Structures are given as C-alpha cells and as structure tokens.
Amino acid sequence: MxxxxxxxxxxxxxxxxxxxxxxxxxxxxxxxxxxxxxxxxxxxxxxxxxxxxxxxxxxxxxxxxxxxxxxxxxxxxxxxxxxxxxxxxxxxxxxxxxxxxxxxxxxxxxxxxxxxxxxxxxxxxxxxxxxxxxxxxxxxxxxxxxxxxxxxxxxxxxxxxxxxxxxxxxxxxxxxxxxxxxxxxxxxxxxxxxxxRPAQDPDQERVSSWRDPAVRALFIASTLMWTCNSMYLINMPLYITRELGLEERLAGLLMGTAAAIEIPFMLLAGYYTARVGKRPMLLVAVGAGLAFYVGLVTLSSQTALLALQLLNAIFVGIVAGIGMSYFQDLMPGRTGVATTLFTNSIRTGSIMAGAIAGGVAEVWNFHGVFIVATGLALAALVACWRVPNV
Missing domain, CATH: 1.20.1250.20 (MFS general substrate transporter like domains)
Structure with a gap:
C-alpha cells in the first residue's frame, strides 16, 4: 500500500x-x-x-x-x-x-x-x-x-x-x-x-574507478549477470526449437512474459532498497537468477519454462532497477562515469555472451549453454558478497 x-x-x-x-x-x-x-x-x-x-x-x-x-x-x-x-x-x-x-x-x-x-x-x-x-x-x-x-x-x-x-x-x-x-x-x-557541475576533488578525479575494490567487484558481478541474461536471449529460441522441438512462438511468449512482469519488480526494488539496502536486494536478484538457470538445466516443459519467467523477472528487474544507482552510490561526485560503467557492464556482457554461447553450442549443445550460465551466475553471487551495502 x-x-x-x-x-x-x-x-x-x-x-x-x-x-x-x-x-x-x-x-x-x-x-x-x-x-x-x-x-x-x-x-x-x-x-x-x-x-x-x-x-x-x-x-x-x-x-x-x-x-x-x-x-x-x-x-x-x-x-x-x-x-x-x-x-x-x-x-x-x-x-x-x-x-x-x-x-x-x-x-x-x-x-x-x-x-x-x-x-x-x-x-x-x-x-x-x-x-x-x-x-x-x-x-x-x-x-x-x-x-x-x-x-x-x-x-x-x-x-x-x-x-x-x-x-x-x-x-x-x-x-x-x-x-x-x-x-x-x-x-x-x-x-x-x-x-x-559541482567542483570536483582533483585527487578523486585522478583515481581510476577500477582501483576501487568495491566498484571493481560490482562491475564484475554486473557484467557476469548481464552475460547470463544475454546468453539466455541468444540461446533460448534455438534451444526451444532445435532441442526441445517446441513451437517458435513460445520464444516470443517467454520474452514478452518476462519483460512484462519484470516491471513491478523494478518498482519494488526501488521502494524496498531504502529499508534493507542495495546489497541484500542484489543478492536476492542473483539468487533468483541462479535458481532460474538451474531450472533451465533441469526442466524442459512449456509450462515449466513459463513458470520460470517469474524468477527471470525478479533477476532482471532488480538488477536493472538498482544496479545503476548502486554504481552511483559507490562513486559520489562521478555520476556520469558511474552510470556509464553500469551501461558498459551490459555491453561487455553482451560481447562475452556472444562468444561463449556460440562456442559452447558449437562444441557441446544448446542445453550446455545454460549449464555454463549457471556457473557464471554462481560466480556473480560470489562477486556480490564482496560489494559493501549502501
């Protein structure tokens, strides 16, 4: 309410x-x-x-x-x-x-x-x-x-x-x-x-963002999370049609379902962050993402894939909702750089996802891509533990 x-x-x-x-x-x-x-x-x-x-x-x-x-x-x-x-x-x-x-x-x-x-x-x-x-x-x-x-x-x-x-x-x-x-x-x-523009501390301006261990851990975590998401988007339509033998329209249905229900989780993330802090919310998101990819590895029915979109929406909705402001809070006075770092973690994740998804599918199969994504989600969870709560 x-x-x-x-x-x-x-x-x-x-x-x-x-x-x-x-x-x-x-x-x-x-x-x-x-x-x-x-x-x-x-x-x-x-x-x-x-x-x-x-x-x-x-x-x-x-x-x-x-x-x-x-x-x-x-x-x-x-x-x-x-x-x-x-x-x-x-x-x-x-x-x-x-x-x-x-x-x-x-x-x-x-x-x-x-x-x-x-x-x-x-x-x-x-x-x-x-x-x-x-x-x-x-x-x-x-x-x-x-x-x-x-x-x-x-x-x-x-x-x-x-x-x-x-x-x-x-x-x-x-x-x-x-x-x-x-x-x-x-x-x-x-x-x-x-x-x-506020006056900027010259010492702060000279310090590289990558030298801050908190910013570095958050960038790694964010990149891994968006790599998993991009791998799913690249791999999912081919996995559904070629390995599961399901209809092509299911891919669009899954994407549309996740996009629609992730919006309320973005808003909820922004509201509850003030109460519990960003780190617990991010851990919840990555935990949901890990459960989502475990579900993709173990489940294959159309009903199960649709139900898993709830976990996917929690994962993407919270990360997209608070990820940017997390960088901004860790980098006061450098809002432009902080926001760009978050955006570039998405782009870097997309580049990594294309190479990993294509390579794994080529030498293994499309199902194997989700197994690799599960491992990357676990690594993202570890990286999130190293980011201080704000």
Whole structure:
C-alpha cells in the first residue's frame, strides 16, 4: 500500500519529462535493435560474418565513446546539452539507415552515430540522479521508475518494429525511430533542467574507478549477470526449437512474459532498497537468477519454462532497477562515469555472451549453454558478497 501511495503522488513537470524522455528513447532503440540483423541480411545483403562484425564493432566503439563522454561530462559542460546532442545524433543515425544501404558506410559513420546516440541513456540517468539529489527525491525509487519505462518500451517496441519493417519497409521503420529521437530532443531542450557541475576533488578525479575494490567487484558481478541474461536471449529460441522441438512462438511468449512482469519488480526494488539496502536486494536478484538457470538445466516443459519467467523477472528487474544507482552510490561526485560503467557492464556482457554461447553450442549443445550460465551466475553471487551495502 505504501508503494502504491508513493507512486500515486503527483509528480512535478520535470519528473514527468524525465519519464517521457526515457520511454521515448527506449522506443527509439527498441525500434532499431530487434530488426538490425534482419536489416543487414535482407536490405544490405551481407553474409553472416559481416553481420556479426557489425555487432562487435558497434559494441566496442560504444563502450569507448560512452566511457570517454562519461568522464568528460563529470568534469565540465552541461549534461543537458550533451543529451540533446546525443538525441540529434540518433536522428542522423535513423536517417542514415533509412536512406543508405552501403555496409561500410553503416559500419563506420553509422556505428559512430549509434555510439553517440546510445550515450543519451546513461547521461539521462546521471542527470536524473543529480536532479533527485538536489530536490530531495528518493533517488532509488526515481531511477527504478525510469528503468521501468525502458522495459515498457521494450514490451511495445519490438512488435511495432517488426510490424513496420514487414508491412511498410525498413525505411518507414527507421523514419519512425528518427521521429522518436526528434521528439526526445524537443522535450530535452524545453523541459529538462540544466544542473551546474559541482567542483570536483582533483585527487578523486585522478583515481581510476577500477582501483576501487568495491566498484571493481560490482562491475564484475554486473557484467557476469548481464552475460547470463544475454546468453539466455541468444540461446533460448534455438534451444526451444532445435532441442526441445517446441513451437517458435513460445520464444516470443517467454520474452514478452518476462519483460512484462519484470516491471513491478523494478518498482519494488526501488521502494524496498531504502529499508534493507542495495546489497541484500542484489543478492536476492542473483539468487533468483541462479535458481532460474538451474531450472533451465533441469526442466524442459512449456509450462515449466513459463513458470520460470517469474524468477527471470525478479533477476532482471532488480538488477536493472538498482544496479545503476548502486554504481552511483559507490562513486559520489562521478555520476556520469558511474552510470556509464553500469551501461558498459551490459555491453561487455553482451560481447562475452556472444562468444561463449556460440562456442559452447558449437562444441557441446544448446542445453550446455545454460549449464555454463549457471556457473557464471554462481560466480556473480560470489562477486556480490564482496560489494559493501549502501
């Protein structure tokens, strides 16, 4: 009841603007990412190796650019202006993909624009954290509400993306994404606040984030958790159809079910973190994730796979809900870098997942991928024990 009352309080216009920008940027990304491999294969007509190369280059360049901009945004400049430029880069990215089919142009200029556009999300969450701290708002709850908007966008975006691409063509789909980024730019320019950068301790600025054992342990734990999640998303459709002999539509049903029910767990995580702290909540999440992968290894019926999505939703919902603010609490005064570290742990996990899932499935089988994921989830649980509670 207290949670419902907290959510029902009338938000201010600026908070609503943060919610709107988060949802619309999530929609813009959800319109592009699910259909990217199909676009490259059908429209650009490249072989599978070049499709995989695009994903790898995009992930690596995205990590480098977002980390550099994260450090820069904490030292100087207006974070709002950086978000605005990232949204405009998203507009340019969408128009490039709508009108051009040259692979090397897309993998060079396109990847650069995509890396800039993707930086909008961590910078938006960093600005939201600074706004929440300045106005004495519940930062954990506010961050969880914003993360829930991203999940909601991913419930709506992928079906819409496929409907536009199949029914009207990829150019229409990318133009829709361009409109979403343009709308975000307008909202950012008109309603998001400009918050002056606080003076930063020179000694703190020189210290590498990786030298902090708490930050290092949390980054390792977060990377392992997102590696497990990405391995599941990569492997699950093939495991269901090729090894279990179940229908292809079950894969979409499992993804949609998990995405829908993880939203309340994001909100619950933001609410209860203030009572018990982030470390116990994270341990609950990883414990649920470990149980989920053990279930995937031992169970195979359609009913069981659907029931296991509750554990998956607890795992992803809590990690996505409080993971970012955990980094921010461990790195006071470096909100941009902290938020980018969380985002880059997701990207690093995706890179690792692609290599591990493909290699294990090649030499073993798809079921073996879940056995490896179980081991990685256990390693993530160990890493979480080394992170202090905040």
């Amino acid at each position: 207290a949670l419902l009352m907290a959510l029902a309080r009338r938000p201010d216009p600026v908070s609503l603007s943060f919610v709107a920008v988060t949802f619309i940027t999530g929609m813009a990304v959800a319109l592009q990412v699910p259909t990217l491999s199909l676009f490259l294969a059908k429209e650009v007509q490249v072989r599978p190796f070049l499709v995989g190369l695009f994903y790898t280059v995009n992930a690596v360049v995205g990590i480098l650019i977002s980390q550099w901009l994260g450090h820069r945004s904490d030292r100087k400049g207006d974070r709002k202006q950086l978000i605005l430029r990232c949204c405009l880069a998203g507009v340019a990215l969408s128009l490039l993909f709508a009108w051009h089919r040259n692979y090397w142009l897309l993998v060079s200029v396109g990847v650069l624009l995509a890396s800039l556009a993707s930086t909008a999300s961590p910078q938006l969450f960093a600005l939201a954290r600074e706004y929440a701290d300045r106005h004495n708002k519940r930062a954990d709850m506010f961050s969880s509400v914003l993360r829930a908007q991203f999940s909601l966008a991913w419930v709506i975006g992928p079906p819409l993306a496929f409907a536009l691409a199949i029914g009207y063509g990829f150019d229409v789909m990318y133009l829709a994404s361009a409109c979403a980024y343009l709308l975000c730019a307008v909202v950012v320019w008109r309603w998001l606040p400009s918050i002056p």
